[in-house]
Amino acid sequence: MSKRRISTVDIVIGEPLPWDIYDGSHNLLLRRNFIVRDERQIEELVQRGLFVEIAGPGSEHLAAKKIVEAPSALRLINQANKGLGRLLYNISNETGFVEKVMAIVSLIKEAIGINEDIALASIMLNRAASTYPVRHGIDTAILSLLIARSLNMADQEIDILLAAAVTMNVGMLRDQERLQGKADGLTDEDKDIIKSHPQVGMRLLKQAGVTNIDWLVHVLMHHENEDGSGYPLGKADAKIPLGTKILSIADSYCAQVTPRTYRKALLPNAVLRGILLGGQVNIDRAFAGSIMHVLSAYPPGAFVKLENGETAVVTSKGETTTTPVVHSLIGPRNTPLAFPIRRDTSHVAYAVKDLVDETQAAIHVSMQNLWGSEASL
Numbered sequence: 001m002s003k004r005r006i007s008t009v010d011i012v013i014g015e016p017l018p019w020d021i022y023d024g025s026h027n028l029l030l031r032r033n034f035i036v037r038d039e040r041q042i043e044e045l046v047q048r049g050l051f052v053e054i055a056g057p058g059s060e061h062l063a064a065k066k067i068v069e070a071p072s073a074l075r076l077i078n079q080a081n082k083g084l085g086r087l088l089y090n091i092s093n094e095t096g097f098v099e100k101v102m103a104i105v106s107l108i109k110e111a112i113g114i115n116e117d118i119a120l121a122s123i124m125l126n127r128a129a130s131t132y133p134v135r136h137g138i139d140t141a142i143l144s145l146l147i148a149r150s151l152n153m154a155d156q157e158i159d160i161l162l163a164a165a166v167t168m169n170v171g172m173l174r175d176q177e178r179l180q181g182k183a184d185g186l187t188d189e190d191k192d193i194i195k196s197h198p199q200v201g202m203r204l205l206k207q208a209g210v211t212n213i214d215w216l217v218h219v220l221m222h223h224e225n226e227d228g229s230g231y232p233l234g235k236a237d238a239k240i241p242l243g244t245k246i247l248s249i250a251d252s253y254c255a256q257v258t259p260r261t262y263r264k265a266l267l268p269n270a271v272l273r274g275i276l277l278g279g280q281v282n283i284d285r286a287f288a289g290s291i292m293h294v295l296s297a298y299p300p301g302a303f304v305k306l307e308n309g310e311t312a313v314v315t316s317k318g319e320t321t322t323t324p325v326v327h328s329l330i331g332p333r334n335t336p337l338a339f340p341i342r343r344d345t346s347h348v349a350y351a352v353k354d355l356v357d358e359t360q361a362a363i364h365v366s367m368q369n370l371w372g373s374e375a376s377l
Contacts, residue, residue, distance in 0.1 A: 006050045008339045009327070009372045011036055024049040043338055073118040074126065074367055074375040076111035080104045080166075081130035081138050088134065088170050097208040098163075105162040108141050115374045116146065117316045118367065121301030123254055124265070124358070125313075125365050133169060133176040136254060141165035143250035143294070148243070150290040157214070161243045164218030167210075168247065171201030171219075180260055198223060198232050214243065222247045226284055237284075245284050249275060249291060259358075267355045269297050296321035298352060303361040306343065307351045308332055311361055315370050318346055326352075327370050329363050336363075340370055 011017070016033040023029055029048060036042060083104050087094060094100065112119045122129070123139045130138070141162045148158045169176055175193050179186070186194070202220045210216060221235060221244045228236030230248075240248075253275060259265040272295050276288050298304060298321075302314045309332030316325045327340035343350040367375035 004052060006052055007369060007372045008042055008046060008050070009342070009370055011042055011045070011050075012342055013038065013042070019052040021045065022049075022051045022053070024051065026051075039337075039341055042341075046339055071110075071114055072374055072376045073111040073114040074122060074371075075377060076107045076114070077119065077122050077126065077138060077142075078129050078377070080107040080111070081135055083107070084137060084166055085130050085134040088137075088167070088173055091170060091204055091208050094208060098210055101163050101167060102159065104166055105141070105159055108138065108162060108166075109145065109159075112142065112145060115371065117300040118371050118375050120146070120295075120299055121313075121315070121367065121371075124257055124268075124299075124301035125367055127258070131177055132180055132258070133173050136176075136251075136258070137166040137169065139254040139258075140168070140247065140250045143254060144246050146294045147246050147250060147287070147290055150294055151242070151246075151287055153243070153246075157243060160212055160214045161218060161247060163212075164215050164222070164243070165247055165250065167205060167215075168201065168219050168222050168251065169197060170204050171197035171199070182262065195231055214241070217241060218244045218247050222251060224248065242284075245287075253295070264357060264359055267357065268295065268299050268302050269355055272297070292321065296324065298322070298324045298355065300324075303356040303358055303363070304345075305353045305356050306345070307353050308349050310337075310341075310343070310350075311356060311363065312343060313340075313363070313365060313370060315342075318344070320346075322352065324352070326350075329365070330361075 013036055016035050017030060018032065020028060020032050021030045029045060083100070087097070087100050087104070091097065119142045123142065127135065129135050144161055144165045145158060148161055153161070172179070172193050179190055179194070182190070198220045202216050205216060205219060218241070221233065221240060224230035224233060224235045224240050224244065226237060226240070226245070228234050253271055256266045256271040257268055272292070275291065296317060298314045300314050300316060304312050304314060304326060306312055306326070306328065310328040311330035312326035312328040314324045315327050318324045323346040326343050326345055328343055329337055329340055331337050345352050368377065
């Protein structure tokens with residue numbers, strides 16, 4: 001027998017415990033199936049320590065083992081960020097480039113397989129993982145995968161789509177950080193860099209050994225619009241491949257929910273509304289429903305204000321797109337809570353009142369505190 005620490009996120013108020021809980025000295029605090037009734041009981045447990053026993057195969061404690069020994073989706077995403085940065089900045093000198101990109105794709109897919117909510121939330125809560133140009137590629141790949149799966153795209157096609165997502169901006173990699181931070185407008189030279197980066201990127205990828213036509217086309221055309229107003233080719237409608245359309249939408253969404261030097265991050269529901277209504281993305285209406293299903297009005301990682309006055313972070317989807325599960329971090333009187341409290345927003349008292357801008361929320365968020373070991377670093 002050995003013991004492992006769990007976090008408050010593993011305890012749900014009103015639901016029976018799936019394991020016995022011990023303190024740090026191995027004294028039994030609560031037995032399995034005990035129902036924690038309120039936040040005060042959780043606070044007392046936190047002060048004494050939260051541990052569960054891990055036993056051998058066949059034990060009734062295997063459920064606990066699954067919770068506390070689960071691999072970390074966040075760690076895999078950070079590994080993907082780190083690997084992609086090295087790869088893209090050294091593209092001209094890399095051997096085995098295609099294989100290395102596909103290894104990064106595998107990390108992203110594995111992370112989403114562990115916990116889709118953590119992967120989505122990392123788009124808004126994991127911005128320290130890498131520089132913007134690198135992180136944006138990983139973020140876009142995460143969202144592209146989820147949209148593609150909702151449309152029943154074949155696995156092989158998805159792999160190529162993700163490879164395109166993480167390499168789509170290699171043609172302006174060294175300029176992108178500078179450009180996304182500009183508050184004084186773009187020069188003609190800046191505009192030329194932006195307009196030409198799809199062709200430059202495709203050329204660099206060919207030189208690095210990429211021969212897959214779909215991969216190259218996705219990179220070349222990821223700024224084309226449904227109405228033909230995009231660049232560099234001005235393609236429209238059916239002349240834009242489905243995967244490219246998915247990539248374009250994911251690229252736009254992730255860029256808009258990310259803050260810039262000259263503006264705050266846009267609220268997810270505003271970005272989603274702009275995408276669904278057309279705007280600059282000019283979406284193919286055939287898969288608008290899939291996008292709404294994947295992102296919903298309140299995606300994981302978004303900050304929300306509840307009817308009871310608490311400020312919370314969305315941690316998973318709920319029964320409907322407007323009733324997510326959240327964890328409150330700030331109380332009704334604007335004071336930080338001692339630990340995250342799980343709220344079901346389908347209950348009237350905890351209903352979502354509105355989304356909150358992340359700077360307005362002013363909360364330091366530990367993803368591990370919200371999602372447990374699957375979001376550990």
